[in-house]
Amino acid sequence: MAAEKNNGKFQFEISKREKIFFPQEGYTKGDLIDYYEKIAEVMLPHLEERPVTMLRFPNGIEDKRFFQKDEPDYFPDWIDTIEIEKQEGGTTCYVLCNNKPSLIYLANQACITPHIWLSKKDTPDYPDRMIFDLDPSEDNFQEVKSAAGIFRDFLMEKLNLPVFLMTTGSRGLHLVVPLKPEKDFDEVRDFAQEITHYLEKQHPEKFTTAARKNKRENKLYLDVARNGFGQTTVAPYAVRPLAGAPVATPIDWEELAALDSAHKYNIKNIFRRVGKKEDPWKNISAKAVKLDSAVKKFEELSAKQKE
Template sequence: MSEKRTYGKTEVELSNLDKVFFPDSGFTKGDLVDYYEKIADIMLPHIEGRPLTMIRFPNGIEDKRFFQKDAPDYFPEWIEKRSFDKKEGGSTNYVICNDQATLVYLANQACVTPHIWLSRQDQPDKPDRMIFDLDPSKKGFDAVKEAAFSIRELLVEELGLPVFLMTTGSRGLHLVVPLKRDHSFDEVREFAQQASKYLEQKYPETMTTAARKEKREDRLFLDVARNASAQTSVAPYAVRPIEGAPVATPIDWVELKKPDLSAQSYTIKNIFRRLGSKDDPWKDIEKHKVNLSEAKKKLEKLIEKTSEDT
């Protein structure tokens, strides 16, 4: 099944809409396209201006996937693209998804899950997001919730930072700090690493910064590796390649207390019911951007005090 849809002045040709992408759930490529068409107004403010990596599943989520950074030559001219030099030489021509037509086109290209940079194309070396990725152990999502509130105590109450939450749609949770573009990636990553090390020392039984799984035991992994140039993170409201089509969903701190909340609570089938009764919790995230300088001083004092006490 194929058809053409028009968004503003742009016509998008859609194909194979009846191909099943989520076999157990029965969701088709058409369902994926419809979802991204409908979520566009809410999702676009969180991804526009950011280089995008496509995770594509041409034959559905149970078949081969591939990560694609470079926009293929056959992508239409109306899709915005930006070329960035690679350290090893050459360049990569990234998609910049600024409109509904592009988002729908990518879904039609079997891009189930778009990932985005933590910086924007106009200042690629200056991140405007800092992410703490909470990767659970075997203990599951309850341990993630507990850790999130402990991390909130440090970041919000002691360091004075705004922290926004997002279920990943997979297993964990992202804690996101919106930043003024005053810092380099190295500075942001160093801060995130220092904060994570401090948390690891404060909660040694439940949190770890060990990258190797065999060293984590049953502790939650504090992953801050995404805070680096050209690294990506799952986009807010992106669909994950998991049966049921769960969605990476911004939530607020009150929701995190709900006993039945999981990383996969929201899907392409129930997300709009949620958004019909509740605004996007990240709607005003841009109004809360901060400089890290004061928080860095406070963190260094906490680390120094901890060293003295031990």
């Protein structure tokens, strides 16, 4: 394909479109590329200026996979990048997926699922998202929906935080709070962890924060690990490497009651939704808040819990 960029061009060849990536449905690499080309206008605002970790499947979802953080040396120079210092020393050169050709190029490199940072290029140490990952012990979406309602009431009613919702395309839901990028990753993760511990104590029969699966006792796992520096989350509208080619999909809270699974939408039916309904996350950044007030409210609630 070729597309204008300043006075030059984005140019690269699409290869092996016929290769099967999703064997059960017969979806090909070409189907994946076509999906990302078509969804780009809706998806790109959620990717722009965020470091990307590529989850690549050169021979489809039933063969070997690997995560790739560093930009390969053969990537074209028109793909934007950012060099970020590792906490253990050295640097990583991350891809920034800032335009449609870059998104299509990644798909052509068998990146089925782009994962993104919770911070942007200009403030890499300061996240503008706080994420709660509701992960059921079994494929029980009703359990996830119930948990999401509890979180929504607590975060929105008790802490006065805006909360956005996304199906993961797998089994669970992501609850996302847009933030002003003022607190560092450790501060945001610690606060998210305090919230999950609080709700675990409030609902010990439902929730667990135990990282080890054998300690979870079939309860719903409240995961906040994605809030750490260098951690990533699946990008909105990204394809998941699962049968059916499901798509991580932002939804309105009003839609949750009628939703029967976290993988309802896929690369084929998502466009009926996008054609009829505006992206529920379109204005998410405009709702960004400082955490200071919520932290104060939470400290007051925690003090009462200990009384």
